[in-house]
Amino acid sequence: MPPKYHVLSVLVENRAGVLARVSALFARRGYNIYSLAVAPTDDERFSRITVVVDVEQAPLEQVVKQLNKLIHVIKISELDPRDSVERELMLVTVKAPAEVRGQIIELIGVFDGRIIDVGHDELALSLDEHPERLDDLEDLLRPFGIIDLQRTGRVALPKLERS
Amino acid sequence: MNTNGGQALIKSLELEGVEVIFGLPGGAILPVYDPILDSPIRHVLVRHEQGAGHMAEGFAHATGRPGVAMVTSGPGATNIVTPLADAYMDSIPMVVITGQVPLPSIGTDAFQECDTVGITRGVTKHNELVTRAEDIPMAIRQAFHIATTGRPGPVLVDIPKDIVDPMNPASAMNWHWPTDADVSSSMPGYKPTTKGHPKKIKEAAVLIATARQPVIYAGGGILKARAAEALRELAELTGIPVVTTLMARGAFPDDHELCLGMPGMHGNYTAVTAMQQADLLIALGSRFDDRVTGKLDGFAPGAKIIHVDIDPAELGKVRRPDVPIVGDCRLVIEEIIKALNALGGQQSRMDITPWRQQVSGWQEQYPLVYEQSQDGDLLKPQYVLEQLRDRSPADTIVASGVGQHQMWTSQYWKFNYPYTWVNSGGLGTMGFSVPAAIGAKVGRPDRTVWAVDGDGCFQMTAQELVTAATERIPVKIAILNNAYLGMVRQWQEMFYEERYSEVYLSPDLPDYVKWAEAMGCIALRVESPDEVGPAIDKANEINDRPVVLEFRTDASEKVFPMVSPGTTNDQIDVGPLQNGLGR
Numbered sequence: 171m172p173p174k175y176h177v178l179s180v181l182v183e184n185r186a187g188v189l190a191r192v193s194a195l196f197a198r199r200g201y202n203i204y205s206l207a208v209a210p211t212d213d214e215r216f217s218r219i220t221v222v223v224d225v226e227q228a229p230l231e232q233v234v235k236q237l238n239k240l241i242h243v244i245k246i247s248e249l250d251p252r253d254s255v256e257r258e259l260m261l262v263t264v265k266a267p268a269e270v271r272g273q274i275i276e277l278i279g280v281f282d283g284r285i286i287d288v289g290h291d292e293l294a295l296s297l298d299e300h301p302e303r304l305d306d307l308e309d310l311l312r313p314f315g316i317i318d319l320q321r322t323g324r325v326a327l328p329k330l331e332r333s
Numbered sequence: 334m335n336t337n338g339g340q341a342l343i344k345s346l347e348l349e350g351v352e353v354i355f356g357l358p359g360g361a362i363l364p365v366y367d368p369i370l371d372s373p374i375r376h377v378l379v380r381h382e383q384g385a386g387h388m389a390e391g392f393a394h395a396t397g398r399p400g401v402a403m404v405t406s407g408p409g410a411t412n413i414v415t416p417l418a419d420a421y422m423d424s425i426p427m428v429v430i431t432g433q434v435p436l437p438s439i440g441t442d443a444f445q446e447c448d449t450v451g452i453t454r455g456v457t458k459h460n461e462l463v464t465r466a467e468d469i470p471m472a473i474r475q476a477f478h479i480a481t482t483g484r485p486g487p488v489l490v491d492i493p494k495d496i497v498d499p500m501n502p503a504s505a506m507n508w509h510w511p512t513d514a515d516v517s518s519s520m521p522g523y524k525p526t527t528k529g530h531p532k533k534i535k536e537a538a539v540l541i542a543t544a545r546q547p548v549i550y551a552g553g554g555i556l557k558a559r560a561a562e563a564l565r566e567l568a569e570l571t572g573i574p575v576v577t578t579l580m581a582r583g584a585f586p587d588d589h590e591l592c593l594g595m596p597g598m599h600g601n602y603t604a605v606t607a608m609q610q611a612d613l614l615i616a617l618g619s620r621f622d623d624r625v626t627g628k629l630d631g632f633a634p635g636a637k638i639i640h641v642d643i644d645p646a647e648l649g650k651v652r653r654p655d656v657p658i659v660g661d662c663r664l665v666i667e668e669i670i671k672a673l674n675a676l677g678g679q680q681s682r683m684d685i686t687p688w689r690q691q692v693s694g695w696q697e698q699y700p701l702v703y704e705q706s707q708d709g710d711l712l713k714p715q716y717v718l719e720q721l722r723d724r725s726p727a728d729t730i731v732a733s734g735v736g737q738h739q740m741w742t743s744q745y746w747k748f749n750y751p752y753t754w755v756n757s758g759g760l761g762t763m764g765f766s767v768p769a770a771i772g773a774k775v776g777r778p779d780r781t782v783w784a785v786d787g788d789g790c791f792q793m794t795a796q797e798l799v800t801a802a803t804e805r806i807p808v809k810i811a812i813l814n815n816a817y818l819g820m821v822r823q824w825q826e827m828f829y830e831e832r833y834s835e836v837y838l839s840p841d842l843p844d845y846v847k848w849a850e851a852m853g854c855i856a857l858r859v860e861s862p863d864e865v866g867p868a869i870d871k872a873n874e875i876n877d878r879p880v881v882l883e884f885r886t887d888a889s890e891k892v893f894p895m896v897s898p899g900t901t902n903d904q905i906d907v908g909p910l911q912n913g914l915g916r
């Protein structure tokens with residue numbers, strides 16, 4: 171199945187205003203950014219911006235070429251989801267009264283996630299996984315009552331060659 | 334600490350070779366205006382910051398060197414947004430310095446604060462807010478490097494007041510002038526490709542050698558790359574006819590037998606039709622603008638495309654090329670010539686004589702035409718332009734505004750030298766011509782500089798003639814006064830059933846002669862054909878102050894040929910005088 175979204179990994183100079191320049195290029199064309207993650211790389215002079223946009227909405231060639239024209243953009247790779255490893259972090263607070271608490275603890279165990287905080291009637295969970303696995307957990311938790319949920323946006327790297 | 338930010342800024346401009354700054358001071362930029370008094374750099378004080386921007390553009394058009402403008406924060410900065418957008422669209426090298434409120438005040442809605450970098454992000458090649466005095470020399474070096482290399486364009490440097498104000502400790506710094514190597518290593522993401530890919534160049538040569546109906550589609554990139562000589566060599570080697578877009582007028586001499594002139598919405602029949610019927614378009618520094626292609630899916634349907642541009646984003650943006658080449662036009666053309674020679678001599682190439690004959694046939698059948706006015710009628714704008722062209726030196730620099738007069742100027746002038754046409758192409762900025770002509774004259778004081786302006790355009794920036802008179806910059810302005818926003822009137826006549834909405838301006842209000850005189854110019858009104866020549870001769874003799882000639886022209890005259898919006902170039906309308914000539 172062809173991917174429904176593009177993942178762009180944009181290596182930029184780590185300085186003020188770069189994110190605004192990058193996002194302005196999408197905004198100008200009316201493309202909605204689906205998710206966005208920004209953080210410095212191992213070399214603190216540079217940051218990596220991972221942008222996810224809808225394929226149908228955004229014919230990417232022109233955007234990529236325009237992004238390349240930004241002085242502070244160093245390199246852009248378009249990551250095909252089939253050839254890359256992707257992760258996203260989700261934090262979620264869910265209602266967990268005594269009678270269902272066991273089920274929730276079991277569920278997060280199945281997903282290899284963690285319990286990061288415990289309240290009287292609530293649990294806070296974290297999961298870093300492939301974004302689709304986050305979707306699954308979210309669906310399964312919903313019937314218990316989600317109080318708060320925050321996802322980070324996807325980060326990705328190319329899959330390593332094996333030959 | 335051996336200097337301050339303000340002095341460092343001016344010294345940096347001097348070291349970048351700046352000879353003239355067009356500008357107007359104000360609170361935030363005040364500290365920078367003080368060291369100007371001690372600098373060899375000339376400052377031209379404008380009457381509106383838009384004028385400063387267009388003057389810097391005109392200077393760059395005429396000289397190929399970057400134009401420089403300096404304005405204050407807030408309204409000074411917003412007033413120069415239009416010239417920035419204009420320079421961005423037409424790839425004009427320009428550096429604009431804006432004052433900004435002191436760093437600690439940024440974001441507090443301080444007096445005359447605006448988010449200049451935010452506002453101008455989309456209309457500059459690059460912009461930067463400098464936050465430390467010691468960064469100023471590098472910011473200026475980067476600005477000039479970015480503005481003038483790769484695809485040229487405007488760069489804005491926003492300078493907070495505290496880092497240039499000697500009274501403020503934040504301005505203290507040690508002078509340090511970065512080397513070329515420092516500049517390039519400071520911008521790891523900026524490395525324009527100038528040399529074309531050898532494989533693509535070979536492919537281009539093969540396509541050229543095997544084409545039967547080729548056309549060279551020369552754009553403004555030829556002028557930016559200083560490639561006029563190389564273009565001529567390519568055309569003469571291959572015998573391929575050349576069209577020069579609105580931005581490329583003068584890049585190939587109009588009097589050359591291979592020159593077809595301007596293509597596009599108001600291009601001549603031959604240039605438009607040759608492109609339309611070509612089997613190969615060699616696009617050199619041109620960008621398939623909608624005003625050139627007409628309705629895109631009907632544009633040059635049988636043509637293969639070689640597209641050479643220094644900006645990779647242009648390749649495939651509008652029309653997918655068969656051979657894309659990223660590179661500097663001059664270098665790439667030189668390589669294509671070598672590759673063609675390597676394929677063999679004349680015999681190695683297709684004989685294009687039949688094509689050339691077909692093209693000449695169109696030229697004979699469809700020259701530009703107009704009907705001379707009857708006695709007592711208003712002047713024909715085309716006649717005024719012919720007279721202006723024939724009575725002015727051959728290397729005259731011509732600027733124009735935007736509208737009918739602009740199209741007639743491009744059509745009727747004979748551009749035989751590069752860098753003689755100063756015009757607002759991509760943005761179509763009314764009010765461009767008066768300040769742009771002033772900038773061009775400052776850059777080329779040895780040349781006669783005419784601005785051909787519309788009455789509507791003139792009213793937008795005429796006050797810069799005060800600047801010209803004060804600074805003794807003897808430009809010449811020809812107003813084609815048709816009492817209308819003529820181009821809009823033409824569209825209302827043709828596409829809105831002659832329902833004229835808000836386009837009438839009046840021939841007499843303002844009184845252009847009195848107005849020009851009040852601004853320190855010599856001015857004449859010209860109403861009949863026999864006055865046209867003598868008035869132009871008189872204007873051409875005046876060299877100590879600006880001159881304004883007001884020509885009363887016929888508002889009913891329309892620009893032809895015309896490709897109506899939404900139609901293909903095959904549907905070109907040559908106008909009533911030539912319709913039915915048996916196409």
Ligand SMILES: Cc1ncc(C[n+]2csc(CCOP(=O)(O)OP(=O)(O)O)c2C)c(N)n1
Binds near residue numbers: 734763789791
């Ligand atoms: C700043 C700006 N506003 C509006 C327009 C739209 N426009 C294009 S041509 C034109 C009429 C120009 O009138 P004039 O200067 O008298 O020239 P003419 O067409 O009559 O020769 C107008 C309003 C524009 N190009 N630029």
Ligand SMILES: [Mg+2]
Binds near residue numbers: 787789813815818819
């Ligand atoms: Mg007019």
